[in-house]
Amino acid sequence: ILLLIRNPKDVATSFYHFNKGMSPLPSYETWDDFFTAFMTKKMPWGCYFEYLSKWNKYADDENVMTITYEELKENPVLGVKNIAAFFGISLTEQELQTVVERSSFQSMKKNSQKTHGAFGNVLFRKGGVSDWKNLFSEDHNEKMDKAFEEHVGGTKLGKKLKYELYCKA
Secondary structure, eight states: OEEEEOOHHHHHHHHHHHHHHOTTSOOOSSHHHHHHHHHTTOOTTOOHHHHHHHHHTTTTOTTOEEEEHHHHHHOHHHHHHHHHHHTTOOOOHHHHHHHHHHTSHHHHHHTHHHHHGGGHHHHOSOOOSOGGGGTOOHHHHHHHHHHHHHHTTTSHHHHHHHIIIIIOO
16 A cells, blocks of 8 residues: 655645535635644544554554655655555666656646546645745744644654654755
């Protein structure tokens, strides 16, 4: 199992924009309204921190590889190599480069109309890291940091995310 996790602040930001593009989902008047719902576990897909907590019990399982979105963005070649090795897939240098190129956010966004139809515009917005800084106030940031520490801060997945978020930022 490949478990891809992401900075909870960027998860919230991404879900906010996704929500705005999906009329069947609850709509929120403002980012503050969405943030409150996100932090009080009122999302249709559940609480991200609880999701991480549940997966944490499998973090040491030899059949689970955890990788962060941030790791893949920072070094996609290494990420693909590690994923291929985990699944026992041997890649030539050309195959590796093809996978890296075709799995880049830019490539997937470019092809999203073919692969996902009209839904592609909703799924593939920016694909960046730290977009949360465009929405979060200092208060939002503090509340998210506190919730992160309470729910997953001391866990293996929490430590992995914390390293990616704070040590590499």
